Amino acid sequence: MKRIKRVFVANRGEIALRIVSACEELGIESVVGASEADMQGLAARRADRTVCIGPGPAAQSYLRDDVVVQAALGTGCDAIHPGYGFLSESPKLAARAQESGITFVGPPAEVIELSGDKLRAREEAMRAGVPVLPGQEVSSDAETRNVADTIGYPLLVKAAGGGGGRGIKLARDADELASLLTLARSEAGAAFGDDRVYLERFVANARHIEVQIAADEHGAVVHLGERDCSVQRRYQKVIEESPAPGVEPATRNALTAAAVAFARAIGYRNLGTVEFVVDADTGEHFFLEINCRIQVEHPVTEAVTGRDLVALQLHIADGEPLGFTQEEVVFDGHAIECRLNAEDVAHGFMPSPGTLSLFSVRELLQLRVDTHLCAGAVIPPYYDSLMAKLIAHAEGREATIDVLLEALEELDVEGVETNRTLLISVLGHDDFRRGAVTTDWLERAIV
Amino acid sequence: MPLSDEDVREILRIIDESGVSELRIDTEGFSLHVVKGERRLDATAPTHTPRPRDPEPTISEQQPADGVVTIPAPMLGTFYRAEAPGKPPFVEVGSTVEPDTIVCIIEVMKMMNSVPAGVSGTVAAVVADNAQLVEYGQPLFRVEPA
Numbered sequence: 001m002k003r004i005k006r007v008f009v010a011n012r013g014e015i016a017l018r019i020v021s022a023c024e025e026l027g028i029e030s031v032v033g034a035s036e037a038d039m040q041g042l043a044a045r046r047a048d049r050t051v052c053i054g055p056g057p058a059a060q061s062y063l064r065d066d067v068v069v070q071a072a073l074g075t076g077c078d079a080i081h082p083g084y085g086f087l088s089e090s091p092k093l094a095a096r097a098q099e100s101g102i103t104f105v106g107p108p109a110e111v112i113e114l115s116g117d118k119l120r121a122r123e124e125a126m127r128a129g130v131p132v133l134p135g136q137e138v139s140s141d142a143e144t145r146n147v148a149d150t151i152g153y154p155l156l157v158k159a160a161g162g163g164g165g166r167g168i169k170l171a172r173d174a175d176e177l178a179s180l181l182t183l184a185r186s187e188a189g190a191a192f193g194d195d196r197v198y199l200e201r202f203v204a205n206a207r208h209i210e211v212q213i214a215a216d217e218h219g220a221v222v223h224l225g226e227r228d229c230s231v232q233r234r235y236q237k238v239i240e241e242s243p244a245p246g247v248e249p250a251t252r253n254a255l256t257a258a259a260v261a262f263a264r265a266i267g268y269r270n271l272g273t274v275e276f277v278v279d280a281d282t283g284e285h286f287f288l289e290i291n292c293r294i295q296v297e298h299p300v301t302e303a304v305t306g307r308d309l310v311a312l313q314l315h316i317a318d319g320e321p322l323g324f325t326q327e328e329v330v331f332d333g334h335a336i337e338c339r340l341n342a343e344d345v346a347h348g349f350m351p352s353p354g355t356l357s358l359f360s361v362r363e364l365l366q367l368r369v370d371t372h373l374c375a376g377a378v379i380p381p382y383y384d385s386l387m388a389k390l391i392a393h394a395e396g397r398e399a400t401i402d403v404l405l406e407a408l409e410e411l412d413v414e415g416v417e418t419n420r421t422l423l424i425s426v427l428g429h430d431d432f433r434r435g436a437v438t439t440d441w442l443e444r445a446i447v
Numbered sequence: 448m449p450l451s452d453e454d455v456r457e458i459l460r461i462i463d464e465s466g467v468s469e470l471r472i473d474t475e476g477f478s479l480h481v482v483k484g485e486r487r488l489d490a491t492a493p494t495h496t497p498r499p500r501d502p503e504p505t506i507s508e509q510q511p512a513d514g515v516v517t518i519p520a521p522m523l524g525t526f527y528r529a530e531a532p533g534k535p536p537f538v539e540v541g542s543t544v545e546p547d548t549i550v551c552i553i554e555v556m557k558m559m560n561s562v563p564a565g566v567s568g569t570v571a572a573v574v575a576d577n578a579q580l581v582e583y584g585q586p587l588f589r590v591e592p593a
Contacts, residue, residue, distance in 0.1 A: 033523075036584060052582040053523050061583070066556040067523050074525060074580030096556070 001028055004079045004103060004318045008033060008072035009047065011083030012062060013386060014372045016043035019081045022310035031075045033068060035061035037380040042372045051075060056382045062086040065093040069100050079103040079317060085384065088293035089116060105317040107269045107292050114266055115290045119160045119198055125287040128265035130258045133286040135200030147199050148177055154202045157184045161192030163289050165235025170202060205280040206439045208232065209244050211259035212301045214312060215268045216322045223256040224305050225331055227297055230439050231426060238442060239426060240297035241336040242304050245397060245435035248283065255285055262287065270316045271309060280438050299368060303335035303393035334400045335393040341385040344417040352417035353381040362410040366394045366403045379416055387418065401427050422446065516566050518588040520581040524553035528577045542570045550588055553581065568592040
């Protein structure tokens with residue numbers, strides 16, 4: 001590393017630990033900014049230094065861009081890694097860091113801003129020749145009716161400031177649309193500070209396939225293959241894999257080419273993920289959005305490409321060239337990740353915070369476990385319920401599934417409720433084992 | 448705001464039905480401090496002992512004497528003892544403070560946040576270094592309560 005010697009980790013949980021590990025590997029220092037609730041966490045204990053940035057609730061700690069930059073400055077850090085969630089896609093943090101002479105590990109603030117505006121991102125995609133779903137912003141009632149009639153029902157109402165599966169509502173007919181539009185606008189305004197909404201065609205049999213891209217500061221843009229994240233509940237991913245099962249080489253090539261073209265068109269820098277919806281009936285693909293951060297599911301790409309994506313983020317932020325060409329990105333085997341969450345599946349997936357009296361995952365040759373937890377650790381009530389990511393990497397898909405099943409069956413966990421049983425039933429389900437499921441499959445299957 | 452016996456009973460009923468074990472309300476002209484049941488802090492202590500991690504030297508070296516109260520940093524930022532360089536400090540050892548006496552400034556990205564003492568008494572020690580980063584909750588001053 002040339003410029004970056006000390007990285008401020010503006011996150012918590014497994015991704016904070018993941019970034020600390022990447023810094024260790026690269027021989028650079030890490031400073032974790034932890035909330036009061038996370039001061040005893042593994043990331044906080046493993047970092048070279050930890051500072052308490054505020055009380056437990058995220059609004060007073062992990063979401064304070066001013067405090068994060070002040071903490072980075074005060075601890076002599078030259079870069080900020082925002083992880084995922086929290087401030088990872090905040091143009092304000094990126095801009096503030098830059099103004100303070102600190103490298104933001106991610107794209108420039110303008111690119112984050114463009115990507116966060118889903119309507120602008122759609123326009124840019126169209127301009128770059130990337131297919132988008134029929135759709136349009138709507139403001140008046142008359143306009144809404146016209147646009148909806150053109151698109152056809154059912155359709156989705158999406159918040160322009162949303163993304164990541166948030167701010168989406170399904171309208172099956174004109175009455176339903178009329179009744180939820182006002183609510184959608186006020187919710188969007190409250191949640192994202194932007195009450196613009198747009199209508200978009202709903203693909204009934206949809207698969208969620210995303211492409212990992214990497215762009216350096218010198219104009220090189222490559223892709224690192226795709227991930228299928230169709231096993232979802234309420235637009236939140238549960239299981240992710242690479243390569244996407246049952247995708248024709250022509251479709252895969254079209255997706256990766258579209259992702260690279262889009263990234264180039266918007267002047268993207270660093271790692272990002274271009275999300276597509278693929279119509280399982282026709283094979284058509286449509287641009288959904290670009291995520292300007294490391295993804296939760298990045299380990300499946302790391303497994304099949306053999307590349308450390310967090311280290312790559314830091315190298316790119318340091319101004320280094322990618323160091324490899326598209327041809328040098330080779331794919332090996334199959335990888336699947338499942339997210340073990342502290343939630344009570346039987347009671348509406350209620351988060352289940354608490355103290356882990358027991359937590360141990362058996363070591364298996366083809367298994368990677370990314371977790372910040374161990375027996376005795378406390379899962380605080382303030383944050384998401386992700387406990388661990390189990391990532392299996394084997395020769396074929398069947399064998400990969402079996403590794404995950406073995407790991408889940410042998411998992412010891414007590415003290416909180418988890419979704420372990422749900423994960424086991426998905427991985428063992430005939431539909432899943434056969435290959436491609438669609439994004440509505442899980443919710444239909446668990447009812 | 449005058450409280451009737453009925454109001455007090457109503458407040459106690461609400462507290463009784465909630466999971467709250469201790470409550471302190473301080474507003475203008477009204478102060479309420481309620482502790483439910485016996486004080487048995489052990490019962491709510493975590494079952495495992497958190498491993499202590501390298502505390503700041505200023506924290507570990509100066510253990511508070513009996514009865515001395517700590518004023519902690521209400522936010523992370525740069526700690527300033529005076530309004531501006533060259534100006535006298537807001538308080539010194541021996542200064543008398545009231546709850547609303549400003550004792551220092553904490554700067555967060557050019558925003559100056561005044562910190563009130565929150566307690567009445569006499570400043571016994573200044574335990575944070577001027578113009579240095581202080582973390583959320585880090586002790587700034589020790590005060591002997593009046």
